[in-house]
Amino acid sequence: MLNIFLLVIGSFIVFVLSTISGGGASLLLMPLIALTVGVKSVAPIMTLGIAMSSSSKVYFFWQNIDWNLFKWLFPSTIIGSVLGAMMFAYLSSEYLQIIIGVFLVSTIFQLRKKEGPTKSRIKTWHFVPMGFGISFLSGLIGGVGPLMNSAYLSYGMSKESMIGTRAANAVVLHITKIISYAWLGYVTQEVLLFGLLIGASATFATYTGKVILKKISDLFFKKVVVITMVVSGAIMLWRHKEAINGFTEYVLSVCQIQ
Numbered sequence: 001m002l003n004i005f006l007l008v009i010g011s012f013i014v015f016v017l018s019t020i021s022g023g024g025a026s027l028l029l030m031p032l033i034a035l036t037v038g039v040k041s042v043a044p045i046m047t048l049g050i051a052m053s054s055s056s057k058v059y060f061f062w063q064n065i066d067w068n069l070f071k072w073l074f075p076s077t078i079i080g081s082v083l084g085a086m087m088f089a090y091l092s093s094e095y096l097q098i099i100i101g102v103f104l105v106s107t108i109f110q111l112r113k114k115e116g117p118t119k120s121r122i123k124t125w126h127f128v129p130m131g132f133g134i135s136f137l138s139g140l141i142g143g144v145g146p147l148m149n150s151a152y153l154s155y156g157m158s159k160e161s162m163i164g165t166r167a168a169n170a171v172v173l174h175i176t177k178i179i180s181y182a183w184l185g186y187v188t189q190e191v192l193l194f195g196l197l198i199g200a201s202a203t204f205a206t207y208t209g210k211v212i213l214k215k216i217s218d219l220f221f222k223k224v225v226v227i228t229m230v231v232s233g234a235i236m237l238w239r240h241k242e243a244i245n246g247f248t249e250y251v252l253s254v255c256q257i258q
Contacts, residue, residue, distance in 0.1 A: 003036045007194070008201045015053050015202040019209025020216070021228035022149050022162055028232070029198070031239070037194055043088060044181040044191045045198065051174035052199025054167040056206040061164030066157065072124050073169045076132035081173050084139020085180030098240050100137065100147060104233025108226065122154040131169070139177050149225050159213060159221040 014028045029049065033042045058065070134148050152162045181187050213221070237244065 004194075004197065007032055007036050008197055011049065011198045011201040012205045015205030016209045016212070017228070018053070019057065019163065019206050020212050020221075020224060022152070022159070022166065022221070022225040028235070031235075033194070033198075037190060041186075041188075041191055041194075044178070044186045045195045047174050047177045047181065048187075048191065048195025049198030049202060051171060051178060052196070053202030053206060054170035054174060056203040057163060057167030058171055060206055060210050061160055061167065063164075064158070064160035065164040065168050066161055067168075069124055069127060069155070069165055070168050072127050073131040074172060076128050077135045077169055077173050078176050080132040080135030081139040081176040082180050084136040085177050085184070087136075087140050088181075088184070088186075097236050098244060101233040101236035101240070104147065104229045104236065106233075108230045121156065122151050124155075127151065127155075135173050135176075138173060139180065147229075149229060153222055153225065159216075159218055163213070 010032045011029065014032070017028070029046050030042055033045050037045065130148060130151055137147070148166075149162075152166060157165065178187065216224075
């Protein structure tokens with residue numbers, strides 16, 4: 001019972017932070033869920049909880065959603081998430097998470113960028129292949145955190161528009177994943193119970209996060225987004241430190257042989 005209470009309270013805190021930082025809830029939720037119900041249930045429980053959280057964000061940020069961008073993301077999101085969920089049962093995602101962690105940590109260099117026009121601004125159609133890749137990875141490992149936030153920022157979105165549009169796309173992504181997990185037999189009564197608890201906590205957290213969001217500037221929001229990406233990447237790398245150490249030792253041994 002204590003574990004359930006801690007999961008609900010922890011989820012509330014995580015989703016408040018997620019709302020004011022543009023994402024990252026999945027990476028912070030992983031260890032909480034794993035501690036409570038076990039590793040194999042992490043992906044489906046997290047998917048159900050984040051689907052409810054994203055639905056509440058769509059409600060609270062409806063007027064800020066970029067529906068044109070959403071239309072570009074919609075098809076690739078469905079295809080990518082289905083393929084990723086199908087591969088979930090067969091592939092080990094350990095090294096994949098390490099690569100994602102390294103990428104997230106590397107975004108710290110964005111803090112040094114000066115504001116102003118740039119020739120490399122992301123175009124709308126760029127989100128089609130990116131949406132497919134992110135959705136595939138999300139279906140495969142359960143969540144990729146704020147991996148695509150750099151693209152949203154480069155696209156020139158306001159903080160409210162980014163959160164609303166990201167949430168609308170996430171609803172499609174996670175509902176598709178839930179259906180795929182259910183078809184594969186991973187949605188049990190336990191998954192439904194914990195997923196709904198997390199989702200209910202996330203709904204209250206989203207409203208709280210929206211109130212806080214109104215009080216911060218766009219520039220401060222962008223800094224928080226980048227910091228969240230770096231922290232999320234660091235957490236992901238820390239969770240796989242044994243695999244990193246093993247790979248490092250293997251590379252060193254090969255170099256010594258040569």
